[in-house]
Amino acid sequence: MIRYISAALFCVPAIALAEPVKLSGAEISELLPAITAYGDDTKQVFYQGGTTDYIASGRPSVGYWRVSETQYCSKWPPFGGWACYDVLHDTATDELHWIGDSGTPTINRIEPRAPE
Numbered sequence: 001m002i003r004y005i006s007a008a009l010f011c012v013p014a015i016a017l018a019e020p021v022k023l024s025g026a027e028i029s030e031l032l033p034a035i036t037a038y039g040d041d042t043k044q045v046f047y048q049g050g051t052t053d054y055i056a057s058g059r060p061s062v063g064y065w066r067v068s069e070t071q072y073c074s075k076w077p078p079f080g081g082w083a084c085y086d087v088l089h090d091t092a093t094d095e096l097h098w099i100g101d102s103g104t105p106t107i108n109r110i111e112p113r114a115p116e
Contacts, residue, residue: 018090018091018092019090020088020089020090020095020097021088021089021090021091022086022087022088023087023088023089024069024070025067025068025069025070025071027089028067028071028072028087029067031089032046032065032067032072033046033047033048033115034112034113034115035110035111035112035113036110036111036113037096037108037109037110038108038109038110038111039106039107039108039109041056041057042054042055042056042057042108043055044108045113046065050064050065050066051063051064051065052064052065052074054076061076062077063075063076063077064076066082068084070086071084071085071086071087072084072085072087072098073085083100083101084100085098085099085100086098086099087099088105093109094109094110094111095107095108095109095110096108096110
């Protein structure tokens with residue numbers, strides 16, 4: 001009985017220490033059109049054609065997205081230029097971590113959605 005309890009205790013920390021995994025460009029391209037991303041009072045939907053709908057505090061906006069070999073990039077008119085992010089997937093919590101130039105992650109939970 002003592003061995004069983006010890007083994008169980010060692011398994012719990014291993015789960016808690018799971019790290020999000022950085023996605024490749026191909027993995028990002030495959031994942032985004034299949035999910036909806038939710039944050040604190042935000043919702044984002046990605047479409048195959050490269051547009052994205054974003055709602056923050058009830059206010060909608062439409063932007064553009066593309067993927068490089070290693071990053072997700074977005075552009076939000078009327079602002080110019082693309083901002084790019086590493087995308088990490090935490091499969092234990094089904095969250096995406098978006099990490100831009102600042103290094104501070106934005107974390108969204110994700111849910112599957114029907115194909116277009």
